[in-house]
Amino acid sequence: MTEPATRTHYEVHQRVHAAMTAAMRADVLAIDAELVQRGGLDPYSREFVGGSRRLVLACTAALSCVLAAHRPGRAPEGGGICRGCGTRECRTLHGVNHVLAAYTVQPGGVDRAEAWRRAETYFSRGAGPVPVIVEEFPDGFVTRAADGSHDDPAPLLIVDRRTGALSRWPSLPFDVLAREYANYRAAR
Template identity: 75%
Template sequence: MSEPAAWTHQQVHHQVHRRVHAAMTAAMRADVHAIEAALARTGDLDPYSREFVAGSRRLVLAGTAALTCVLSAHRPGDDPHGGQVCRGCGTRHCRTLHGVADVLAAYTVHPGTVDRAEAWRRADAHFGRGAVPVPVIIEEFADGFIARAADGPHDDPAPLLIVDRHTGALSRWPSLPVDVLVREYTNRRASR
């Protein structure tokens, strides 16, 4: 078993969700045109391997989308007595969820960390909101990245964005000195 037996349904669900999300994110980041160009340049692969590599991004996206559907059905809930159960099967120990967790662990599917480029991409999308790109300043720290729009509005009560290195989650923060912001963010992560 990949998770400690004492883990709650919610903890296992969270770990499986992170692993599925990591696989989906890796597939979405893959450049299909670069894959096609690499396949066109090399003749080293047999036809079956070429076909697999050419369709691998689509296959991973389909598989992770299907697993997301499974996770939406087999998610944590409360029973009438205040205990935790699976909403999909009504049991305390969801065989479906634990089976998916074991398979993902066996094939070493682990959440990837967010790098500086991905943090910038997420901050750019957040601050730009689909409009004209906004210059973004990124500062790195152990648990993530602090991002600010270079020309952000001066009346914004939470002008800073933190991109979590481990989950990619975004959170808005007030303008604080970097050391204070890092300490507060680290404390908040530890309390979850």
């Protein structure tokens, strides 16, 4: 696939992941309680809202299967192609991306709890829980293991607020780090 098509795969993946994450975070018991307590919806709307979490999870799982088939690959003669359809421009992903954009499905921002979860997973490397310090700034979260190694040249992990991407950084004053990260994001 060409660079824009590879980007399309990434964008679709981010949108699908955002919808799936929103559905997984929804409290089905709270939704059900609200529907029962208020009772202001017609039966069809009540049934739809009651099953919306399950519906979103099913649709995003199906779209994940599409993404697994229509992913970037290399052509034998060089250059990028879609592994699913063998073309340089994947009409399937472009179509899915346009539909998700039309319905304003956007990647959800990462909150402090999610930044902590990602940093804890990263720093623990599967060895068990690690105390993590999280500091918030406009573009993301600066995280560090509370008992981190002092000889690590990049002991800080930044979790991007918009995408959730992780990047390692050296110890810098907080305001300098926030400014440098803003420059880093702008250059990408």
